[in-house]
Amino acid sequence: xxxxxxxxxxxxxxxxxxxxxxxxxxxxxxxxxxxxxxxxxxxxxxxxxxxxxxxxxxxxxxxxxxxxxxxxxxxxxxxxxxxxxxxxxxxxxxxxxxxxxxxxxxxxxxxxxxxxxxxxxxxxxxxxxxxxxxxxxxxxxxxxxx
Amino acid sequence: xxxxxxxxxxxxxxxxxxxxxxxxxxxxxxxxxxxxxxxxxxxxxxxxxxxxxxxxxxxxxxxxxxxxxxxxxxxxxxxxxxxxxxxxxxxxxxxxxxxxxxxxxxxxxxxxxxxxxxxxxxxxxxxxxxxxxxxxxxxxxxxxxxxxxxxxxxxxxxxxxxxxxxxxxxxxxxxxxxxxxxxxxxxxxxxxxxxxxxxxxxxxxxxxxxxxxxxxxxxxxxxxxxxxxxxxxxxxxxxxxxxxxxxxxxxxxxxxxxxxxxxxxxxxxxxxxxxxxxxxxxxxxxxxxxxxxxxxxxxxxxxxxxxxxxxxxxxxxxxxxxxxxxxxxxxxxxxxxxxxxxxxxxxxxxxxxxxxxxxxxxxxxxxxxxxxxxxxxxxxxxxxxxxxxxxxx
Numbered sequence: 001x002x003x004x005x006x007x008x009x010x011x012x013x014x015x016x017x018x019x020x021x022x023x024x025x026x027x028x029x030x031x032x033x034x035x036x037x038x039x040x041x042x043x044x045x046x047x048x049x050x051x052x053x054x055x056x057x058x059x060x061x062x063x064x065x066x067x068x069x070x071x072x073x074x075x076x077x078x079x080x081x082x083x084x085x086x087x088x089x090x091x092x093x094x095x096x097x098x099x100x101x102x103x104x105x106x107x108x109x110x111x112x113x114x115x116x117x118x119x120x121x122x123x124x125x126x127x128x129x130x131x132x133x134x135x136x137x138x139x140x141x142x143x144x145x146x
Numbered sequence: 147x148x149x150x151x152x153x154x155x156x157x158x159x160x161x162x163x164x165x166x167x168x169x170x171x172x173x174x175x176x177x178x179x180x181x182x183x184x185x186x187x188x189x190x191x192x193x194x195x196x197x198x199x200x201x202x203x204x205x206x207x208x209x210x211x212x213x214x215x216x217x218x219x220x221x222x223x224x225x226x227x228x229x230x231x232x233x234x235x236x237x238x239x240x241x242x243x244x245x246x247x248x249x250x251x252x253x254x255x256x257x258x259x260x261x262x263x264x265x266x267x268x269x270x271x272x273x274x275x276x277x278x279x280x281x282x283x284x285x286x287x288x289x290x291x292x293x294x295x296x297x298x299x300x301x302x303x304x305x306x307x308x309x310x311x312x313x314x315x316x317x318x319x320x321x322x323x324x325x326x327x328x329x330x331x332x333x334x335x336x337x338x339x340x341x342x343x344x345x346x347x348x349x350x351x352x353x354x355x356x357x358x359x360x361x362x363x364x365x366x367x368x369x370x371x372x373x374x375x376x377x378x379x380x381x382x383x384x385x386x387x388x389x390x391x392x393x394x395x396x397x398x399x400x401x402x403x404x405x406x407x408x409x410x411x412x413x414x415x416x417x418x419x420x421x422x423x424x425x426x427x428x429x430x431x432x433x434x435x436x437x438x439x440x441x442x443x444x445x446x447x448x449x450x451x452x453x454x455x456x457x458x459x460x461x462x463x464x465x466x467x468x469x470x471x472x473x474x475x476x477x478x479x480x481x482x483x484x485x486x487x488x489x490x491x492x493x494x495x496x497x498x499x500x501x502x503x504x505x506x507x508x509x510x511x512x513x514x515x516x517x518x519x520x521x522x523x524x525x526x527x528x529x530x531x532x533x534x535x536x537x538x539x
Contacts, residue, residue: 002316003202003210005195014196018156019262020170021230041171041255042231049164058170074186076265077195078232081181104202106195108234110184112160117228 005079007106014106017078019113020045022058022065024120024139029061032134040134045114056114061136062123067116078108154256155236169255170231176259182232184265186224191268203319212268213321219268226265231258270511273320275328276480281309281317282334288345291337292385308340331476335391344388350424352392353417355382357445367445369400373407396420415454418444422455423472430471433461457503460492475504482508486522490538497533 009015026042028034043060058065082103120137158168187195194200194214202221204210212219233256285307309317318325334343359378360367372393379389396417397410421443425436440450457475461468473492479485489496489504508518519525523536 001203001205005198005200005202005212007196007198012196015235016156016160017235018159018233019230020159020233020258021226021228023228025229037172038176039172039174041169042258043170044167045159045162045170045256046167047162047164054164072186074188075192077185077187078234079183079185081183104183113230114159 003102003104005104005106006082009107014109016112017108017110019076019110020058020116021113022060022067022116022137023118024137026060026135027138029134029136034134037135042135056116058114058116059123060120061133063120063137064123065116065120065137066118067114070113070115072111072113076110077106078110079104080107081105153236154254156233156256157235158256159233170233171255171257173234173257173259176257179260182260184232184262185221186265186267188268203315205317208319211271211274211319213319216321216323218271218273218319218321218324220271222267222269224264224267226263230262232260232262233257234259272480272510273324273328274318275320275324275331276484278314278318278320278325278328279332279480281314282332282341282343285342286345287335287337287342287388288348289351292383308342310339311336311341314341333391333395335387335394337385337387344391346423346427348388349392349395350420352379352384352388353396353420355379355384356389356392360445367412367447370397370410370412371407372410375410412445414448418448418450418454419458422450422458423474426459426470426472430469433468433470436470457506460500475507478504480508482510482518482522486538494537496536498536499533501536 007014028037028040034040043058046057046059048055048057054068056067056069058067082105083101119139154168159170162168191200191214200212200214202210203213210221212221314325314329315322318328320328329341332343333349334341336342356375356379357367359365359375359382360370363374363378365371365374370393372390375393376386376389379392380386393410397412400409400411418440422436422440425431425439425443431439437450437452444450458472459470460473461470463469478488485505485508489501493500505515505518508515510518513521519536522539524539525534525536527534
């Protein structure tokens with residue numbers, strides 16, 4: 001079986017995606033009246049620049065993460081699995097299961113990520129703020145307990 | 147506010163001005179999106195991928211590999227315990243089939259479409275050509291095929307065991323170039339759209355007929371006219387394709403004379419090795435007997451030398467006699483572990499000069515031949531000036 005890798009974006013026009021990567025997980029605020037993540041704001045990404053250095057902060061709930069923009073050593077391609085149907089004459093009788101034809105489509109390329117690899121600092125642990133944000137940052141330990 | 151100003155995506159993050167900020171949020175279609183995958187690739191592979199020259203190959207029960215036109219890569223999944231939020235560029239995300247259903251990309255923030263659990267990585271590997279040999283050797287082309295040509299029913303019946311180029315591409319985990327080289331190494335030939343290896347006895351018949359014809363017609367073995375050779379062999383009852391295949395297997399094209407017909411020179415070494423294999427196909431022989439018979443079988447004008455048989459035969463001493471027996475590198479597996487296993491089953495200890503012809507064709511990406519020896523053999527040297535001896539690890 002062969003799965004062709006296509007590139008519908010056109011060879012030179014592959015559009016760039018970006019990754020914002022943080023340690024830990026982001027989850028719904030349990031005390032917030034909301035059951036879907038869709039359309040919710042996660043946080044505010046801020047680029048800080050001074051003459052000596054540049055950094056990024058990402059504020060999620062009452063946590064502030066500090067990180068930087070990283071150029072990936074090797075690019076990441078975003079592939080999308082596309083299912084089509086195999087023509088009848090293409091399926092063969094030599095032991096392959098009749099299968100639908102699958103193609104992979106390159107729909108983007110990632111060359112940079114904004115990486116937050118440190119634990120966040122708590123801004124204020126006020127319950128009041130907690131109740132007003134939909135999503136919160138959790139360390140891995142908390143995530144596993146769930 | 148203008149609608150277009152509110153559409154944000156990856157570019158808004160990438161081009162974020164110093165000392166400004168942007169909100170990040172979940173896309174209206176945020177989800178696991180298992181159909182979206184990340185593949186880490188070397189920059190040098192990018193042109194092949196973007197110009198659609200790569201494909202994944204493998205059967206459902208195999209781990210699929212990625213093949214460029216010339217190389218084969220294993221695909222490894224590397225998990226990421228962090229949370230990488232994937233943000234597509236604005237306007238691109240293709241899931242928006244019915245824009246009326248939701249706000250689309252008109253968020254006040256750069257939308258995250260999924261959290262990637264990890265990405266795939268490529269590791270260059272050797273092509274899985276043992277499978278090619280296995281598939282083709284199940285049904286070699288032989289004399290019966292020539293007879294069968296009149297009975298189309300039988301041919302139809304047998305087709306299930308024959309493989310076209312496309313069939314092989316679907317079954318053998320190798321790039322096009324590696325597959326072509328593999329077919330060439332097996333001396334395979336495409337007959338009626340199917341790739342076949344030719345039975346050695348049948349090749350022997352054609353070669354002997356060719357040599358016989360060259361004597362009758364006073365042809366020089368250094369300048370065989372393809373048209374003449376093939377037409378005479380066809381009149382002797384051999385299919386045209388096989389007649390010209392015989393020239394490809396035992397000869398090489400002579401450069402320069404680009405006339406109407408190609409000119410071929412028979413390769414002394416390949417022809418002599420062929421006859422040595424034929425003699426030893428019935429079993430081992432005493433060295434003197436073998437050399438005498440070999441000399442007698444080869445065509446006039448050719449010279450034999452025992453060095454030609456490197457990687458084809460081994461010798462052993464029984465009493466005062468030296469015996470020769472067939473042990474061809476072409477019959478051994480191409481995977482290093484299996485190759486060394488077979489070698490050490492044949493002999494528990496190998497001297498370098500004997501071992502070398504049996505491993506020089508092994509190519510493992512990222513492993514030198516020195517590395518191969520370290521990995522699969524134990525090297526011992528009885529004295530400082532003695533030749534090293536290799537045994538199983």
